Amino acid sequence: MRFKNLLIVISTIIVCLVTIVSLTDIPTFKISFEEFERIIEETNSLNTVTAYYLNYRLYDTIFEIFVFTLSIYGVVFFLNSVPSIEKHVPFNDPVMNFYSKFAFIISIVAAIYIALVGHLSPGGGFVAGIVAGTGMMIVSLTKNIDEIKDQFKIENISSYEKLILLSVILLTIFPVLIGKRSFQNFLPLGKTGRILSAGFIPLFDLLIFLKVMFGSWSITFYFIKHRGVV
Amino acid sequence: MRADPSYLVISPFLFSVAILVFKKHSKLLSTLEAMLNLLLVSILFLEGDYDFYISNWVSKGIHLLVDFNTKVILLMISIVFLSVTLNSLKKDYNHHFYFFSSVFLASTNASMMAYDLFNIYVVIELASLTAYLLIGYKQKTIQLWASLKYLILSSVALNFYLLGIGIIYAYNRTFDISKIEVLPEISIVFVLVGLLAKSGIFFMSMWLPLAHSEAETEVSALLSGIFVKIGAFQIIKLLSIEAFSTARPLISMIAIVSSILGTVYAFSEKSTKKVLAYSTLSQMGFVLSGTSLANILHMFNHGIFKSLLFLTVGDSVENMEKKNFQDLKDKKIPLLRNLTLKIALFGIMGVPLFSGFVSKSLVDHEMHFTGKIGLSIAAVGTVASLWRFLSLRTQRIAKEKIRENIGYLILTTFVILVGAIGTFKMNLSDILKSLILIALGVLVYKIFKLGNISKVFEKLDNALFIYIIFCVLGLIFFTVI
Amino acid sequence: MIILICSILITFIGFIGTILKKNLILKMLSVGVMNTGVITFFVGLSYRSGKAAPIIDKLLKNQQDLADPIPQAVIITSIVIGFAVLTFSLVYIMLLTSRRSTMDVKRIEGETDES
Numbered sequence: 001m002r003f004k005n006l007l008i009v010i011s012t013i014i015v016c017l018v019t020i021v022s023l024t025d026i027p028t029f030k031i032s033f034e035e036f037e038r039i040i041e042e043t044n045s046l047n048t049v050t051a052y053y054l055n056y057r058l059y060d061t062i063f064e065i066f067v068f069t070l071s072i073y074g075v076v077f078f079l080n081s082v083p084s085i086e087k088h089v090p091f092n093d094p095v096m097n098f099y100s101k102f103a104f105i106i107s108i109v110a111a112i113y114i115a116l117v118g119h120l121s122p123g124g125g126f127v128a129g130i131v132a133g134t135g136m137m138i139v140s141l142t143k144n145i146d147e148i149k150d151q152f153k154i155e156n157i158s159s160y161e162k163l164i165l166l167s168v169i170l171l172t173i174f175p176v177l178i179g180k181r182s183f184q185n186f187l188p189l190g191k192t193g194r195i196l197s198a199g200f201i202p203l204f205d206l207l208i209f210l211k212v213m214f215g216s217w218s219i220t221f222y223f224i225k226h227r228g229v230v
Numbered sequence: 231m232r233a234d235p236s237y238l239v240i241s242p243f244l245f246s247v248a249i250l251v252f253k254k255h256s257k258l259l260s261t262l263e264a265m266l267n268l269l270l271v272s273i274l275f276l277e278g279d280y281d282f283y284i285s286n287w288v289s290k291g292i293h294l295l296v297d298f299n300t301k302v303i304l305l306m307i308s309i310v311f312l313s314v315t316l317n318s319l320k321k322d323y324n325h326h327f328y329f330f331s332s333v334f335l336a337s338t339n340a341s342m343m344a345y346d347l348f349n350i351y352v353v354i355e356l357a358s359l360t361a362y363l364l365i366g367y368k369q370k371t372i373q374l375w376a377s378l379k380y381l382i383l384s385s386v387a388l389n390f391y392l393l394g395i396g397i398i399y400a401y402n403r404t405f406d407i408s409k410i411e412v413l414p415e416i417s418i419v420f421v422l423v424g425l426l427a428k429s430g431i432f433f434m435s436m437w438l439p440l441a442h443s444e445a446e447t448e449v450s451a452l453l454s455g456i457f458v459k460i461g462a463f464q465i466i467k468l469l470s471i472e473a474f475s476t477a478r479p480l481i482s483m484i485a486i487v488s489s490i491l492g493t494v495y496a497f498s499e500k501s502t503k504k505v506l507a508y509s510t511l512s513q514m515g516f517v518l519s520g521t522s523l524a525n526i527l528h529m530f531n532h533g534i535f536k537s538l539l540f541l542t543v544g545d546s547v548e549n550m551e552k553k554n555f556q557d558l559k560d561k562k563i564p565l566l567r568n569l570t571l572k573i574a575l576f577g578i579m580g581v582p583l584f585s586g587f588v589s590k591s592l593v594d595h596e597m598h599f600t601g602k603i604g605l606s607i608a609a610v611g612t613v614a615s616l617w618r619f620l621s622l623r624t625q626r627i628a629k630e631k632i633r634e635n636i637g638y639l640i641l642t643t644f645v646i647l648v649g650a651i652g653t654f655k656m657n658l659s660d661i662l663k664s665l666i667l668i669a670l671g672v673l674v675y676k677i678f679k680l681g682n683i684s685k686v687f688e689k690l691d692n693a694l695f696i697y698i699i700f701c702v703l704g705l706i707f708f709t710v711i
Numbered sequence: 712m713i714i715l716i717c718s719i720l721i722t723f724i725g726f727i728g729t730i731l732k733k734n735l736i737l738k739m740l741s742v743g744v745m746n747t748g749v750i751t752f753f754v755g756l757s758y759r760s761g762k763a764a765p766i767i768d769k770l771l772k773n774q775q776d777l778a779d780p781i782p783q784a785v786i787i788t789s790i791v792i793g794f795a796v797l798t799f800s801l802v803y804i805m806l807l808t809s810r811r812s813t814m815d816v817k818r819i820e821g822e823t824d825e826s
Contacts, residue, residue, distance in 0.1 A: 052784030
């Protein structure tokens with residue numbers, strides 16, 4: 001047994017060392033400013049990471065959205081077979097009750113801002129969705145399960161999710177109908193630096209934001225429902 | 231301007247959302263989806279090859295390639311998916327199953343077309359996620375464990391793959407396969423770890439026997455028919471390009487060892503579905519032994535007859551308490567199902583006039599001398615391990631509904647069609663050789679009895695350990711050459 | 712360069728963890744560590760070609776030393792996938808441990824072999 005563990009460690013160290021040695025002669029690519037200027041010309045997105053993420057490699061991002069959706073459905077599908085806990089004890093602390101609502105508002109506002117300026121400054125749909133989802137989670141921690149259900153209308157949220165998923169797919173094939181190629185940025189690029197520019201990038205940012213917000217929150221909701229807060 | 235074949239991905243996605251919305255009609259929608267997919271793939275055959283960047287970003291976009299090989303595999307996927315869906319109609323699957331399977335179809339279609347290293351990663355991850363969900367579908371404890379084991383093994387392997395493509399990116403500044411020039415050995419090894427773990431090769435994908443044998447009937451058919459082809463096809467795709475071709479002997483070696491060991495395990499196995507799972511390990515060895523069209527053809531044929539085997543055998547053992555083969559033997563099987571089961575067996579054993587014979591002989595033509603011997607041993611082993619299924623008895627039912635057996639019949643058509651057309655183009659010596667191998671196989675089946683072989687490789691820790699051992703061996707292989 | 716070396720080290724430390732840890736949750740967390748290592752590797756690759764974030768300021772002409780946007784852009788996808796897989800595996804582990812009342816891999820594996 002001990003011999004096997006030793007073998008594991010030794011062989012891992014060998015592979016690790018070989019990897020590090022092979023990294024020593026990596027060439028350094030300097031990217032010229034002209035290349036960045038061309039990206040801006042083509043996509044009108046000042047944040048070039050977003051330009052790749054939602055324009056050049058949009059095809060990857062669609063699969064990513066489906067990975068996220070599928071994990072939500074997986075969690076819901078498997079947790080539904082677990083009996084939900086009978087007595088739900090939320091955090092009952094006046095300070096937390098007050099500030100959770102406050103934090104919720106701040107996080108939603110921040111999230112919308114982050115989502116909308118994803119193509120101009122650091123940010124984007126996914127980060128924004130996580131921020132807003134965290135805000136919703138903090139509020140859910142202080143409430144009863146029925147109260148949460150009332151407040152956020154869980155049935156509606158799952159239908160919004162489907163709507164978002166549908167509109168994401170339709171947006172990718174819509175260009176075919178107007179004579180362009182699928183996954184092509186078909187909206188006008190607009191003036192550089194505005195929020196409404198860069199074609200459909202802000203639109204996708206917004207959709208991903210909503211998708212991730214609802215998704216991460218419904219994961220939290222099902223965990224709270226079946227496992228409790230603590 | 232032609233429309234690009236991204237509709238093969240978009241249409242299953244649209245159907246998956248539709249299934250979520252119209253939950254009650256999920257069976258109808260899924261059938262429609264499968265038929266539409268078959269139609270779209272058939273249309274692809276009428277047109278030329280596609281070699282394009284999606285949404286036309288030539289320098290920075292994602293490269294997709296649809297050549298003849300891809301079309302053949304896409305056809306196989308659509309046939310298998312259609313018959314699996316038709317077979318699932320008689321059972322009580324709910325909309326979740328059909329949702330998962332449509333996303334699975336989209337990701338497999340996309341993975342066959344992908345020609346970009348990172349896109350391959352994303353697509354394989356999505357396909358694996360659906361596979362985890364489908365394996366654990368009935369939520370039996372053993373299914374959950376099979377799924378979790380696969381999840382851990384697969385995540386680790388894909389992290390290796392990601393590290394490998396990271397190193398490739400560092401040298402080439404691109405993920406596009408057609409633009410790769412410099413390839414350090416270590417990156418080849420890492421990429422191969424990731425892909426071999428997906429492709430059902432002995433030692434590297436030891437998640438396979440448990441997952442394939444414990445999953446539901448339809449899920450096993452999807453996994454064995456389609457899912458293991460994802461990794462294998464990527465490997466063949468990569469080995470076909472110049473920079474990767476140094477790894478060809480390595481893969482060929484592993485494949486032949488896998489094809490022999492798989493049959494040994496299948497021969498000694500008692501549990502019915504596990505025999506078929508080990509047989510998949512051995513057949514994937516045949517597939518990966520080379521990179522020619524013959525291997526693609528064997529991939530096609532294996533997808534068809536193995537999913538047929540899993541469907542027929544799985545339907546027979548589905549409601550049984552015990553999983554051993556001896557218990558299945560006491561049971562009688564409806565006539566039509568037994569007939570299609572036998573045709574599938576002839577296919578996998580390589581009997582002339584059936585599809586396995588054609589592709590096995592063609593693969594054999596491509597091999598060098600030692601490879602020929604290895605694959606012949608594997609062919610004998612295949613016959614020896616699966617011969618027992620021929621002894622299953624038939625139960626006569628007055629009227630068998632065609633509707634319940636339509637899934638089997640579609641697959642059977644292709645086993646016979648490919649076999650009949652191909653056999654007339656083969657030499658007499660091939661036919662003689664295959665008959666001799668089958669006779670030897672029957673002899674081995676009658677004479678030898680194997681007890682239980684230790685399943686030490688299938689333990690989770692050991693399966694992970696094999697990854698790093700493979701890395702070391704691969705590095706040694708590259709330094710020697 | 713130091714980032715790349717450290718990221719490789721993190722990756723393989725995570726890998727050793729996945730083998731040697733017997734507890735399912737710790738095994739899964741080790742996979743997470745490994746994933747983090749790979750992500751760091753990609754970020755390090757970005758950093759090699761420049762040190763400034765690749766966000767263009769309209770007022771500045773000819774910014775130099777910008778980082779490579781591609782590895783950053785693709786690795787977002789990998790982060791999301793890692794998140795999805797981790798969430799999902801936690802549910803599996805939850806169900807398994809509640810039925811087998813153990814988190815030890817050896818024991819779960821042994822019981823499944825017997826049945």
